[in-house]
Amino acid sequence: MKILALSDRVDPRIYNDHFKERFRDIQVVISCGDLPEYYLDFVVTNLNVPLFFVHGNHDPSQGKKSLAGGFNLDEKLVVFKNKLIIAGLEGSLWYNGNLHQYTETEMYFKFLKLIPRLYLAKLKYGRYLDLLVTHAPPRGIHEGQDPAHLGFKVFQNIIKKYRPRFHLHGHVHLYNYNQSYQDFYYQTQVVNCYSYRVIEVD
Numbered sequence: 001m002k003i004l005a006l007s008d009r010v011d012p013r014i015y016n017d018h019f020k021e022r023f024r025d026i027q028v029v030i031s032c033g034d035l036p037e038y039y040l041d042f043v044v045t046n047l048n049v050p051l052f053f054v055h056g057n058h059d060p061s062q063g064k065k066s067l068a069g070g071f072n073l074d075e076k077l078v079v080f081k082n083k084l085i086i087a088g089l090e091g092s093l094w095y096n097g098n099l100h101q102y103t104e105t106e107m108y109f110k111f112l113k114l115i116p117r118l119y120l121a122k123l124k125y126g127r128y129l130d131l132l133v134t135h136a137p138p139r140g141i142h143e144g145q146d147p148a149h150l151g152f153k154v155f156q157n158i159i160k161k162y163r164p165r166f167h168l169h170g171h172v173h174l175y176n177y178n179q180s181y182q183d184f185y186y187q188t189q190v191v192n193c194y195s196y197r198v199i200e201v202d
């Protein structure tokens with residue numbers, strides 16, 4: 001299954017007349033946040049595939065619950081096409097009290113709401129999770145140095161215990177080619193989806 005993951009930046013390689021042709025084998029779109037609704041709308045209208053999203057801390061939609069007809073993944077676990085288990089947690093670490101910012105403790109309590117669904121998934125599918133979708137990175141991986149761009153420790157714990165195949169996040173802008181955007185943490189591939197990434201899951 002091919003996933004188009006988007007985050008943080010309206011990318012001219014996506015937002016153009018050839019997009020539909022170039023990305024026609026995409027089966028699902030995932031937004032890791034901070035993108036305007038018109039852009040998400042453009043993507044899903046052209047590809048005619050489902051959208052799953054989390055809000056970022058700089059979301060132009062100002063916290064609108066639904067975006068571009070997509071599914072808001074925050075504190076939710078869904079099973080796409082009865083095979084891909086996806087769970088999401090929105091927002092960034094708290095730094096000035098604006099929308100979609102959470103302290104480590106608040107994020108921990110958001111994560112607790114996922115636990116029953118994770119165990120149900122394990123019972124039904126033999127594994128907890130395939131894709132963890134968040135805006136912020138896990139602590140220690142891809143994170144920035146300022147308080148706003150630090151990662152969450154609780155995401156590390158989710159990775160260690162529930163072992164998603166991928167953790168897709170955004171929030172940390174990529175400024176040069178030396179900056180790492182794809183790294184393993186335990187068995188999970190952590191991918192910074194700034195701009196866009198195409199991810200293949202079998």
Ligand SMILES: [Zn+2]
Nearest residue numbers: 056057058171
């Ligand atoms: Zn952000």
